[in-house]
């Protein structure tokens with residue numbers, strides 16, 4: 001890890017650094033969509049770390065790399081160029097050395113990719129390399145704040161973030177939300193798919209139980225707007241502690 005990357009993770013709150021809002025949770029808990037809406041209202045950026053894992057799995061599949069072989073995935077990372085927008089509509093591009101970057105925004109969301117991502121995210125060195133990239137993206141963003149969401153943000157990527165949230169929802173609620181997005185898949189299929197993916201991912205990081213100091217937000221009985229407002233209230237309570245005004 002570079003010094004710059006280390007500092008970006010641990011000097012949170014230093015003048016000039018973005019305020020970090022770290023959000024973790026299982027698939028379908030609402031972390032991406034709620035993070036995006038909250039970031040927009042706060043005037044912050046958003047870093048969707050799952051999109052990077054998805055992009056890596058996608059390019060590995062395109063390149064015929066064995067996703068289960070850590071050294072092969074790490075070698076691919078030496079040659080890949082990844083970019084993601086942190087404001088406005090999400091756009092993800094991926095390229096390999098010498099080739100024009102390809103817009104993979106839609107491709108990385110395909111069901112065929114979702115089922116393969118855990119095969120790359122299980123590798124410790126891959127995670128270290130991506131975490132370093134995430135810290136660098138935040139540090140270089142020039143934004144007043146960044147909502148960064150994934151599975152291990154509150155515990156590994158930004159354990160010192162002033163706001164850390166674990167967003168959960170019942171398995172039923174999560175599957176219903178996801179089934180609404182995926183044409184042609186039944187509720188039961190979606191439920192089985194996300195349960196299988198969560199089980200694989202949870203072998204690597206615990207995103208079901210909040211670490212000490214992490215605020216649990218259960219969105220099972222909250223609508224989308226209520227979920228966004230809950231996050232904003234938590235951020236504002238930290239930004240404007242009682243008795244202080246801006």
Ligand SMILES: Nc1ncnc2c1ncn2[C@@H]1O[C@H](COP(=O)(O)OP(=O)(O)O)[C@@H](O)[C@H]1O
Pocket residue numbers: 025026027028029030031032033034177178181219222223224225227
């Ligand atoms: N609290 C909520 N109530 C109802 N629907 C929600 C809520 N939060 C998110 N959604 C919807 O559920 C779907 C999955 O949410 P998403 O943000 O992609 O979850 P995650 O990033 O945790 O996998 C999206 O269509 C989103 O609009």
Ligand SMILES: Nc1ccn([C@@H]2O[C@H](COP(=O)(O)OP(=O)(O)O)[C@@H](O)[C@H]2O)c(=O)n1
Pocket residue numbers: 026027028029032049050051053054117118121149150151152153197201
């Ligand atoms: N910080 C993160 C983010 C994602 N991931 C991996 O990336 C996959 C896709 O993440 P995602 O956030 O896009 O998944 P959804 O919750 O949106 O379905 C997860 O299933 C994990 O395997 C991870 O391991 N660590």
